[in-house]
Amino acid sequence: MALLQISEPGQSTAPHQHRxxxxxxxxxxxxxxxxxxxxxADTLPDAEGQHLLPSVVxxxxxxxxxxxxxAKAAAAQDPLNSIASVKRLMGRGVEDVKTLGAxxxxxxxxxxxxxxxxxxxxxxxxxxxxxxxxxxxxxxxAELSLGGELTGVVITVPAYFDDxxxxxxxxxxxxxxxxxxxxxxxxxxxxxAYGLDQKNDGVIAVYDxxxxxxxxxxxxxxxxxxxxxxxxxxxxLGGDDMDRVIAGWIMQQAGIGDDADHKQMRRLLRDACAAxxxxxxxxxxxxxxxxxxxxxxxxxxxxxxxxELIDPLIAQTLSPCRRALRDAGLKVADISEVVMVxxxxxxxxxxxxxxEFFKCSPRVDIDPDKVVxxxxxxxxxxxxxxxxxxxxxxxxxxxxxxxxxxxxxxIEKIIPRNTTIPVSRAQDFTTFKDGQTAMALHVCQGERExxxxxxxLARFELRGIPPMVAGAARIRVTFQVDADGLLGVTAREExxxxxxxxxxKPSYGLSDTEVETMLRDSMTHAHDDxxxxxxxxxxxxxxxxxxxxxxxxxxxxxxxxxxxxxARIEAAAAELDSLRRGDDHRAIKRAIExxxxxxxxxxxxxxxxxxxxxxxxxxVEDFK
Amino acid sequence: MAITxxxxxxxxxxxxxxxxxxxxxxxxxxxxxxCSGMAxxxxxxxxxxxxxxxxxxxxxxxxxxxxxxxxxxxTELDYGxxxxxxxxxxxxxxxxxxxxxxxxFNT
Numbered sequence: 001m002a003l004l005q006i007s008e009p010g011q012s013t014a015p016h017q018h019r020x021x022x023x024x025x026x027x028x029x030x031x032x033x034x035x036x037x038x039x040x041a042d043t044l045p046d047a048e049g050q051h052l053l054p055s056v057v058x059x060x061x062x063x064x065x066x067x068x069x070x071a072k073a074a075a076a077q078d079p080l081n082s083i084a085s086v087k088r089l090m091g092r093g094v095e096d097v098k099t100l101g102a103x104x105x106x107x108x109x110x111x112x113x114x115x116x117x118x119x120x121x122x123x124x125x126x127x128x129x130x131x132x133x134x135x136x137x138x139x140x141x142a143e144l145s146l147g148g149e150l151t152g153v154v155i156t157v158p159a160y161f162d163d164x165x166x167x168x169x170x171x172x173x174x175x176x177x178x179x180x181x182x183x184x185x186x187x188x189x190x191x192x193a194y195g196l197d198q199k200n201d202g203v204i205a206v207y208d209x210x211x212x213x214x215x216x217x218x219x220x221x222x223x224x225x226x227x228x229x230x231x232x233x234x235x236x237l238g239g240d241d242m243d244r245v246i247a248g249w250i251m252q253q254a255g256i257g258d259d260a261d262h263k264q265m266r267r268l269l270r271d272a273c274a275a276x277x278x279x280x281x282x283x284x285x286x287x288x289x290x291x292x293x294x295x296x297x298x299x300x301x302x303x304x305x306x307x308e309l310i311d312p313l314i315a316q317t318l319s320p321c322r323r324a325l326r327d328a329g330l331k332v333a334d335i336s337e338v339v340m341v342x343x344x345x346x347x348x349x350x351x352x353x354x355x356e357f358f359k360c361s362p363r364v365d366i367d368p369d370k371v372v373x374x375x376x377x378x379x380x381x382x383x384x385x386x387x388x389x390x391x392x393x394x395x396x397x398x399x400x401x402x403x404x405x406x407x408x409x410x411i412e413k414i415i416p417r418n419t420t421i422p423v424s425r426a427q428d429f430t431t432f433k434d435g436q437t438a439m440a441l442h443v444c445q446g447e448r449e450x451x452x453x454x455x456x457l458a459r460f461e462l463r464g465i466p467p468m469v470a471g472a473a474r475i476r477v478t479f480q481v482d483a484d485g486l487l488g489v490t491a492r493e494e495x496x497x498x499x500x501x502x503x504x505k506p507s508y509g510l511s512d513t514e515v516e517t518m519l520r521d522s523m524t525h526a527h528d529d530x531x532x533x534x535x536x537x538x539x540x541x542x543x544x545x546x547x548x549x550x551x552x553x554x555x556x557x558x559x560x561x562x563x564x565x566x567a568r569i570e571a572a573a574a575e576l577d578s579l580r581r582g583d584d585h586r587a588i589k590r591a592i593e594x595x596x597x598x599x600x601x602x603x604x605x606x607x608x609x610x611x612x613x614x615x616x617x618x619x620v621e622d623f624k
Numbered sequence: 625m626a627i628t629x630x631x632x633x634x635x636x637x638x639x640x641x642x643x644x645x646x647x648x649x650x651x652x653x654x655x656x657x658x659c660s661g662m663a664x665x666x667x668x669x670x671x672x673x674x675x676x677x678x679x680x681x682x683x684x685x686x687x688x689x690x691x692x693x694x695x696x697x698x699t700e701l702d703y704g705x706x707x708x709x710x711x712x713x714x715x716x717x718x719x720x721x722x723x724x725x726x727x728x729f730n731t
Contacts, residue, residue, distance in 0.1 A: 002711075003704065003706060003709050003710060003711030003712065003713060004664060004666045004711050004712045004713070004714075005666070005711050005712070006637070006640055006650065006666050006667060006668055006712070007665075007666060007667045007668070008667065008668060009651070009667050009668055009669060009670055009671075010667070011667070012655070012665045012666065012667055037710075037711070038636070038640040038711075038712075039640050039643060039644045039668065040639075040640055040643045040644075044708070045708075046708075047707075047708060141708065144707060144708040144709060145708040145709055145710075146709065147706075147709040147711070
């Protein structure tokens, strides 16, 4: 007998056509899967009743692998084959991994695709494959819990994930046979779980303190669309650090020296973590620590003592909060809601300090470990079609502007940052030289004006442009960003119809701090950038003028110009050519104008001649 | 003529209604579809239609339209678990046979 769920009015499905959807929080430390059943979103436990799945995959020499608690438990003895925190490697290239890899215990092997592979006893695996194994376990759990195959899933990603990291996440889902309805930003998912998307417009701060990472995001809700205004954080700060300071305090109290072995340290950390968790409800917790010589030390840790120990760590999370607010150009008073995410936000002191900082009491009703998965499940339910049509569809925005390189190394932004997705924008470009038959397109991401300060996403060429005079070809470049924030670029020459396109694939990535830095730089360098852009624009214009003039002089200079006229024009051009190398955009502009003035008569004569040529043999009537 | 809920089912329905924040009760129904003729409908109710019959079981309003009632009379709705899966079960005395999956039936 099938087990049924309650549908929304009029949304019952035919047998075997249930639109089963799930939300997946694919986390650095732990992952979760959630679903909406009978209108209620909740995370799905495994057969042992565990909701969290440690994001650890252990590869065995037999070619088999285990995922979750079993893999995590083995990580200490078998670190090389137990892959944890693989999320940090998603969408990263070999070069990035060289810097990141130093902190990770795995052995990396280079590969042809530019994606790093990790060497394990069970063979070489890519970060995408490791993530797919985690997703596979979650998919199986969801399908057993929901009684059927999943129609689609929503997977959450950090707001600072760039295109490559998002694409890698999508690839992992594909490998795990999952249909991704949408990738959703983690802070957005948390806000959705609290139903904030259904509320009035406002600014929301999402404070996410996990086991090992801290993120803060400032979101603006505007007509049902969440914009990520700013993100900041610390990739090496979390609940584990609290455990370490508590363990340090216990060692001091119990007179345990720094020479404690690994086993003793692990036990101390476990005791510290347990004490921290107990102090969420209790005011004091008794400690009973087994010392190396077999004797026991007994003591107590009070809430007040704990607060004192962890205050410096909490303070470390508040400076990114301040930074995010500054980047967003907002004040504390602008924040209308604060949402708490991550297990470490259960610590009462954290809630207290965050509340004081943002001057409003943070949202804590939903389990902070599950809130992101729950928000994703709610979104998946809507996207799968289980809600009446009038229910709003949540939209997301692109985090950094997308554009292409134009002459002079400038970026022409085609889709500005914070545009809601999906989106498609086109812009027309033209050729720079006479008879130009190909065009190189360089797709860039970033807020600065110069290509050299931006991130290069892809390069491709449009070939087969019919030879025409400079400026006559019409090349339409279309940027298309799908609902997951993935980019496709097409260039099409309109008169001939030749076209070329590219899909942005993961090659190498940016770290979250780099994205942050890029955003911040664009603001601090706004003035310099504007100057640099003006200069480059004038230089490009100067090149174009000189190029056009030389080509004209070569064809009919003899015909239309007296020697002195020609000398004057050439002098003006030479002056322009020398100024062009300088950095005074105003001087270049004046020199361009001087060339144009000097050659005005010549241009007029050429034009008359061309018109006469074109009209020769035609009666005036022909042109009416 | 009656439709009932087990106590477990009623508790679940009450919780789901509270969580949803709106709705007057639970609609049970059948529609002609599926591999074996009929399929069950289980939906939240925001508006009761004039022709609907309303039962009350353990404090939950159960709403059925007269056409469906002919196929459902005497049904007891239960809530149960099978492995990781959990949900509502129709114990319907009118059913002659069900398809293999139990999602559709014949009377």
